[in-house]
Amino acid sequence: xxxxxxxxxxxxxxxxxxxxxxxxxxxxxxxxxxxxxxxxxxxxxxxxxxxxxxxxxxxxxxxxxxxxxxxxxxxxxxxxxxxxxxxxxxxxxxxxxxxxxxxxxxxxxxxxxxxxxx
Numbered sequence: 689x690x691x692x693x694x695x696x697x698x699x700x701x702x703x704x705x706x707x708x709x710x711x712x713x714x715x716x717x718x719x720x721x722x723x724x725x726x727x728x729x730x731x732x733x734x735x736x737x738x739x740x741x742x743x744x745x746x747x748x749x750x751x752x753x754x755x756x757x758x759x760x761x762x763x764x765x766x767x768x769x770x771x772x773x774x775x776x777x778x779x780x781x782x783x784x785x786x787x788x789x790x791x792x793x794x795x796x797x798x799x800x801x802x803x804x805x806x
Contacts, residue, residue, distance in 0.1 A: 733764045734788035734797035741770055741786050742799060751784070766790070780805055 695703075745751055751774045758771035769792045775783040786799040 729764075730766070730790060731796050733766065734768060734790075735799075737761060737763055737768055737770060737788045738786045738797050738799040741772060741788075742784065742801060745772060745784060745786075746803065768796075777802065 751757070751772065754774075756771065756773045758769065760767055760769045762768075767790075769789050771787045773785045775785065777783050781802045782805055783800060783802050787795045788797045788799075789795045
């Protein structure tokens, strides 16, 4: 009786199936991680822009006589859109709302703060 060494076609097929599933899941993991990193980067930029706009509203560009304004800014090699609105609160406080977005439709970051009236 001859002894045959090696793998059967069924064993090779099962090994290829397992390898294919492993490679596919690793690729999906890397892809989702990359997309998450880009999303986090844009949200961090948006937060920084909102904080900068708040500092400007409190110092160099106060919102005197206007309730809303908007614009765009290039930051980190990308274009972001921002809008600011002031909501009359109590006798001592106003609420400032700053929205930062990539496409003027969906906000990446929203900052709401209360500031003292002067």
